[in-house]
Amino acid sequence: MSEHSNESTRPSGFGDRNWVAEASDVCRRAARGDLEARVLNIDDASHENRDMPELLHAINHLLDMTDAFVREATASLEFAGDGKFFRRVLLAGMLGSFARAAGSINAATAQMEQEKKALDHAHSQRLELETDFDKLREVVRALADATGHIDLMSKTMVKLASQTSLLSINASIEAARVGDLGRGFGVVASEVKKLATQAASASSEIQGRVRELTGAARNTSETIEEIWTVIRDQGGAQGAKRAA
Amino acid sequence: MVPETRAQKMLHLTGHERTFDPGELIVSKTDTKGRITYANQVFQRVAGYTEGELLGKAHSIVRHPDMPRCVFKYLWDTLGAGREVFAYVLNRAKCGDHYWVFAHVTPTFDQRNHIISYHSSRRVPCRRALSAVIPIYQSLLGVEKRFGNPQDQWKASLPVLVETLKQSGMSYDEFIFSITDQGSITDQHSGAAA
Numbered sequence: 003m004s005e006h007s008n009e010s011t012r013p014s015g016f017g018d019r020n021w022v023a024e025a026s027d028v029c030r031r032a033a034r035g036d037l038e039a040r041v042l043n044i045d046d047a048s049h050e051n052r053d054m055p056e057l058l059h060a061i062n063h064l065l066d067m068t069d070a071f072v073r074e075a076t077a078s079l080e081f082a083g084d085g086k087f088f089r090r091v092l093l094a095g096m097l098g099s100f101a102r103a104a105g106s107i108n109a110a111t112a113q114m115e116q117e118k119k120a121l122d123h124a125h126s127q128r129l130e131l132e133t134d135f136d137k138l139r140e141v142v143r144a145l146a147d148a149t150g151h152i153d154l155m156s157k158t159m160v161k162l163a164s165q166t167s168l169l170s171i172n173a174s175i176e177a178a179r180v181g182d183l184g185r186g187f188g189v190v191a192s193e194v195k196k197l198a199t200q201a202a203s204a205s206s207e208i209q210g211r212v213r214e215l216t217g218a219a220r221n222t223s224e225t226i227e228e229i230w231t232v233i234r235d236q237g238g239a240q241g242a243k244r245a246a
Numbered sequence: 247m248v249p250e251t252r253a254q255k256m257l258h259l260t261g262h263e264r265t266f267d268p269g270e271l272i273v274s275k276t277d278t279k280g281r282i283t284y285a286n287q288v289f290q291r292v293a294g295y296t297e298g299e300l301l302g303k304a305h306s307i308v309r310h311p312d313m314p315r316c317v318f319k320y321l322w323d324t325l326g327a328g329r330e331v332f333a334y335v336l337n338r339a340k341c342g343d344h345y346w347v348f349a350h351v352t353p354t355f356d357q358r359n360h361i362i363s364y365h366s367s368r369r370v371p372c373r374r375a376l377s378a379v380i381p382i383y384q385s386l387l388g389v390e391k392r393f394g395n396p397q398d399q400w401k402a403s404l405p406v407l408v409e410t411l412k413q414s415g416m417s418y419d420e421f422i423f424s425i426t427d428q429g430s431i432t433d434q435h436s437g438a439a440a
Contacts, residue, residue: 038275038354038363040284045297059287066273066286070367073352077330088423092350094369095271108428 021054025061037069071100075107087115132233135226142226146219153216156209163202170195257311257338264345265370266292272347272368275354278361280305280322289368294340305366310338314386315396316403320418325353325364332422334371334379346371348426372427379425382410 024041031039041058049055074091081089090111091104170191177188266272266288275284285293285300293300293308300307309318313336324331330352337345347368353361389406390399414421 040275042284042301043297062286066271066367069365070271070273073330073350073365073367077352086419088420090423090428092369092426093428094348095269095367097269 021049021058025058028061028065032065032068037065037072040065067095067097067100071096071104074104078107078111082111082114085118087111087118128233128237132237135230135233139226139230142219142223146216146223149212149216149219153209153212156205156212159205160202160209163198163205166198167195167202170198258342259311259338259344260342262343264292264339264343266345268370270370272366274300274305274366276305276364276366278363280364282307283363292339292345293337294343299340308337308339310336310344312336312344312383312387314383314390314400314403314407316386316390316400316407317383319400319404320407321351325351326361328353328355328361332419332426334375334422335368336383346376348372348375374427375422375425382407385410 021041028039028041040062044055044058044062074096078089078091081087090108093101093104093108096104173191173194174188177184177191180187270288271286272289272292273284273286274282274289276282282300282303282305285295285297289295290297290300295307317333317335321331321333330350333349333351335347335349337347339345348371349366349368351364351366354363354365356362386403386406389403393399393402411418411421416424
């Protein structure tokens with residue numbers, strides 16, 4: 003490769019360039035936001051004013067620093083807008099107001115990162131809460147089922163007690179009919195009747211308590227479902243905020 | 247194997263490292279084909295070329311033979327996709343000296359969002375980053391040395407780079423930022439200026 007030769011890159015007519023006009027044009031382009039503008043081939047030309055190259059390099063330097071800052075700030079903010087906070091404005095080479103502005107952007111990015119972390123934490127806590135609460139719903143539902151089952155059983159017990167009572171009355175009648183021989187059996191029948199009465203009152207007491215329990219379980223279940231709806235709605239809102 | 251080795255041998259290296267001020271930026275712009283359209287004074291001084299020697303030349307004029315090709319492949323692919331790219335790059339000055347830079351290369355877009363040129367700002371790298379990057383580059387170079395032509399070289403080494411990043415659990419950008427001290431250079435500089 004002939005990359006070390008320095009012919010062929012000189013612009014034609016470089017000797018009679020109007021440096022002031024070129025520099026003004028570059029400045030005007032830059033002021034319009036065209037940060038690509040630079041004065042080129044500064045050292046290739048003969049300058050009437052010996053300070054001119056210095057001025058032209060200074061213009062390029064000003065543009066380089068502005069260009070670098072704009073590129074850095076843009077990149078950092080674009081990344082942050084995308085939820086990626088590691089991309090900070092590089093402070094190296096930034097001086098004065100450039101450095102201060104870069105510092106402000108980085109501080110804002112750090113703040114955004116912290117808020118995002120807090121939001122993520124709240125979200126994971128809410129997910130845990132949702133899981134725990136779902137388990138609680140299961141437990142309450144099982145409880146309601148169980149009380150319903152006991153209610154059914156206590157009804158059976160009341161029925162059994164009344165049938166037993168009826169049976170003991172029949173037994174007493176039969177015992178009376180056979181006279182003295184049936185006396186012993188009559189005593190047994192009346193004892194059975196007492197037991198049946200006790201069983202009936204115990205069963206109806208159980209039934210009453212179970213009704214209370216069933217009612218409480220139903221109320222708990224309804225309240226839990228209401229809270230569940232709120233939790234789910236909040237989850238949707240939080241998810242939307244995180245995505246934003 | 248033949249052309250590359252010959253080309254590398256032709257590059258004279260002194261083993262002497264150059265550096266520049268932490269408050270300075272090496273700036274260059276290229277067209278979409280990578281030809282230099284602007285090189286600032288710092289670039290000219292550190293690389294040891296005059297402006298006239300740089301303008302119109304391929305940016306690879308400062309390429310050092312100890313830079314893995316896959317890094318440049320990744321760099322140009324990323325730029326071509328319209329994204330900025332950071333890289334720790336070893337460059338070769340005209341006299342054969344070398345200098346490390348932390349390069350930030352960005353595409354420039356026109357009004358219709360087409361890439362019209364590339365811009366590179368290079369900073370003095372922190373030593374911590376270099377000590378992280380140098381062993382990776384050496385292993386990539388080791389892979390590339392087994393092949394003769396540049397395309398085979400990066401095709402072999404790029405998966406190694408991807409695997410290295412995968413093991414670190416970070417994206418390329420995240421990795422670069424994780425090894426880069428942010429602000430220490432400026433602190434040092436503003437300290438000197440105060």
